Amino acid sequence: MNGYDTKEYKMTTRYHIIANLHSGSGKGKKVVLDVHKKLNEKKIPFLLYQTEYRKHAITLIQKVIANMNLETDRILVIGGDGTLHEVIAGMSLLEKKIPVGYLPAGTGNDFARAIDLPTSYHKGLANILHAEEPQIMECFLYEDAELKTIGVGLNSLGMGFDGKIIEILDNKHTKRNILSAVRLEKLIYLNSIADAFKKRKTFEVEVTVDNKTSTYSDVLIAGAMNHPYFGGGIKIDPESNPNTSELAIMIIKNLSFPNLVRLLTKVLTSGKHIHSPYFERLAGKELEIKVSEPVPTQVDGELLPEEQYHFHFKLSAFLLWK
Numbered sequence: 001m002n003g004y005d006t007k008e009y010k011m012t013t014r015y016h017i018i019a020n021l022h023s024g025s026g027k028g029k030k031v032v033l034d035v036h037k038k039l040n041e042k043k044i045p046f047l048l049y050q051t052e053y054r055k056h057a058i059t060l061i062q063k064v065i066a067n068m069n070l071e072t073d074r075i076l077v078i079g080g081d082g083t084l085h086e087v088i089a090g091m092s093l094l095e096k097k098i099p100v101g102y103l104p105a106g107t108g109n110d111f112a113r114a115i116d117l118p119t120s121y122h123k124g125l126a127n128i129l130h131a132e133e134p135q136i137m138e139c140f141l142y143e144d145a146e147l148k149t150i151g152v153g154l155n156s157l158g159m160g161f162d163g164k165i166i167e168i169l170d171n172k173h174t175k176r177n178i179l180s181a182v183r184l185e186k187l188i189y190l191n192s193i194a195d196a197f198k199k200r201k202t203f204e205v206e207v208t209v210d211n212k213t214s215t216y217s218d219v220l221i222a223g224a225m226n227h228p229y230f231g232g233g234i235k236i237d238p239e240s241n242p243n244t245s246e247l248a249i250m251i252i253k254n255l256s257f258p259n260l261v262r263l264l265t266k267v268l269t270s271g272k273h274i275h276s277p278y279f280e281r282l283a284g285k286e287l288e289i290k291v292s293e294p295v296p297t298q299v300d301g302e303l304l305p306e307e308q309y310h311f312h313f314k315l316s317a318f319l320l321w322k
């Protein structure tokens with residue numbers, strides 16, 4: 001018995017697989033090859049669409065949807081948070097809610113971790129093949145009306161220090177691949193923290209949560225969170241949970257390097273950083289974050305152009321075969 005042996009999946013279902021073969025330093029390719037083998041064994045038809053460049057999945061999903069039979073076919077995404085993000089973003093541009101199956105094969109896989117997807121992709125595939133009803137998954141929409149910046153987030157949108165970390169990581173691509181190959185995902189991020197700290201800048205933030213406005217100065221990070229994780233399993237906001245009809249804003253205020261190390265130690269061990277005077281958390285359904293100057297900004301681990309954003313966030317959802 002290998003988890004694929006029941007006959008309950010629909011034989012007519014054809015799978016459209018969108019895959020980033022490079023995700024997780026080659027894990028994507030391994031998962032695709034195994035899935036290919038399994039689907040062939042089960043005589044389940046599929047088409048494979050490989051992403052060929054950054055952001056390709058945004059347009060690819062639109063082509064897939066235009067060509068698929070919406071009654072019988074299913075979408076399967078194989079890759080990391082970035083690839084899933086792009087698929088959901090591409091779909092939200094079409095304003096269509098077509099369910100997707102997802103096999104995490106990335107470096108961080110924070111979204112999969114947050115919603116407890118199986119770590120074994122064999123189990124994940126078996127679940128998807130047998131899923132009868134798609135499940136609703138919360139995500140968020142962000143918009144800066146003036147800058148005409150709009151998008152979707154599954155994990156987090158962070159401004160300031162965490163944007164800087166992603167910027168540094170993007171410039172150290174090789175190092176990131178080496179570390180992820182030896183499964184040190186958290187180290188990849190922690191490794192860049194000292195570097196980002198040296199180059200940090202602090203800023204002022206105006207935050208509105210369900211119509212209540214507060215201001216903060218000397219801010220290091222201001223972010224919107226859909227669930228607890230950042231950077232490959234770093235539980236930065238332990239009080240956030242997915243699918244609670246709520247989003248959180250997390251503010252980390254400026255602190256000395258020794259205090260940053262103390263805060264990080266708590267993040268990685270007890271989670272007691274939430275009681276620190278440097279950490280603030282607010283939660284609600286509609287959020288706004290307005291920064292006082294352009295700061296590095298990331299959404300789901302991908303950089304946005306550095307601008308002085310005034311973002312409005314609201315809850316949204318997509319459908320997942322799980």
Ligand SMILES: Nc1ncnc2c1ncn2[C@@H]1O[C@H](COP(=O)(O)OP(=O)(O)OP(=O)(O)O)[C@@H](O)[C@H]1O
Binds near residue numbers: 024082
């Ligand atoms: N063929 C390709 N060549 C270069 N970049 C690609 C290619 N296909 C996808 N990408 C880009 O690679 C980035 C990362 O992809 P993905 O999230 O799937 O993997 P990961 O970074 O290993 O995982 P995670 O985001 O979970 O850490 C995304 O921005 C995506 O657009």
